Amino acid sequence: MKTKLLFLILTLTTTFYVAAQYQTNVSSANEHYHDLNQVILNDGTDDIMVASNLFDPTMTNQVISLKRINQFGNVVWARKYDALPLVNARIFDIENRFDLVYITGSVDVSGIKRVFIAEIEAATGVVLNTQYYDIVSPNFNSRGLHIVYTESDADGDGFMDPGFVVSGFFSDCYNLDTTCNTNIGFVLRTDAALNFMWAVEVDALVPGTTADYDFVNRVTETNDGFFLTGSATGLNGSGLTQQGVLAHKIDFMGNPVWDNSYIFGNSQDVSVDAYYDAGSNEIYMLSNYSVTHYFAVTVFNNTTGVIDFTKSWYASASDLDRYGFTIMESLNSPNNLVIAGYDRDENWTTGGTSLFGQSNVFVYEFDKATGNPVGLNYQFLVPHTEPTGDEFNFWIGQMPLIYYPEMSFTYVNATGTVSDYFHVGYRRNTSASFTAAELYKTDATKRNLCDDLVLNINPIGISTFTIQVSSAFVPVFTSPLALNMNGYNYTEDVCDPILSTGDQEVETGVVFPNPVQDVLYTTFPEADSYIIYDVMGRKTSQGKLNASRAINVESLLRGVYFVTIANDSGQKQTFKFIKN
8 A cells, every 4th residue: 555545644634643753664676775874953953864775686786775754754855876987876874954964884995895975965965075085095995884973073183073974894805704804993084174184093903813894884973982882803712713793982182091802702793883971970881792693782880981780781581683783762761771772573463464574663662770670661673685696795604793874862852842763674574575664753651653572682791802992093085076966666565553553572372353343361371460552652551461361442442452451370461352
């Protein structure tokens, strides 16, 4: 069902519901969406800009894609960008400054990949300024993975220098290859006109190794510098080469401040994002560990780099392979943070149909002091299989070794009366040949509109094995670049919650009948109590269950609801149902 038609129907029947949240997807014929990022526009509209690459069926050739999305999830405009006659232009991140957006990535110039930054008008998609940068030498391949706006003093003269910080890596090898002779992370600082100011390389020298994992993925600004996340090469306690967590601090002029990079797992470790808590002067670093198959949080003192092990933890659960991509403020409490990421693989049943999903979005809210979960946390269930053939495929191995797009953010309006989470994910239905971009807007309850399951996660303390990482200034050479813009055709589809209510959030127990008129029953073992929520996350009723496990819903208005059922052992399940 096309968006325009379905959106009209939903607007007429449940206007407040659609305005509050959405779950929609955008597809382009014969093309795969990949590397999805997003940013909210602070141009007075609160629209969203979604950045990605569009790949051909073989995942060999790609073009850059930008889509402007309004607060109802509708596409305002969509544009493609290439650098012809140069090839392989690819975007990895997007940033906003008023009515402009800035993107970074790489483009092939004379057979060498070069970092680029482009300035684009948010209202129209018109390209205003583009530069590419040779890091250290024109002989190195380089890519920009992350871009942030900053007003920090970059030259030490006591005045602000508005501009950008780009992080990434440069390499001997054209393609991403952790066995390449040289992989070195970098941080590039420019002014607002994209002119070069300074750059540093970030490297861990391990002689004689056959693997090199030195990459900078993200930059987090603190009150006195930039905290760098990514991965670093190190020797573990057995003297074997291993991918470790990058935890490196530089000041606003690029000078090294401290390093506390480490190894925890048994194969690959990588840090992917960080949140700076100005009140406590602490850095909450998000990492993924291969040994646990899960995400983790390490808390550093911003001034000294010392780890607070009483607040640091990794997630443990009965299943495996959920990896964090973004850490951000909670909309519910300043004492909480939220982690969003993707599940490597999930199987579930909806309406009697068995489904499989990769890169399913999950959202986990936790207490800063303990890591303990806060409220109900969810994973959004969407059919998808990651297309193979790309060097940055998320699931070539157990987890992404380096690149983690910014797939989520929080939003609070100017008056503080509206607060939402925004996420981007992927969809490829059983009948579809190509990957669509799945877009979500949820309220502070973190629940999406369609199929989901409840996450049950237990935080466990960590220990670390220190590895050494250093940084130093390097030269950069800048050249102008032409980026070409074109429109393209796309299709929008909306996830209709009325059509997907047969899902179960865990394998044990069901609720029936569904839809229901008067009395709802559950087969959840030893069911003891229940709480019913509406689609806005508001509690409508609760109570104890008798031997028949019957729940009277006669007084509920028509619509979609969620019931959380608990037993006397503390186990819970949440089910979706329709009240007729």
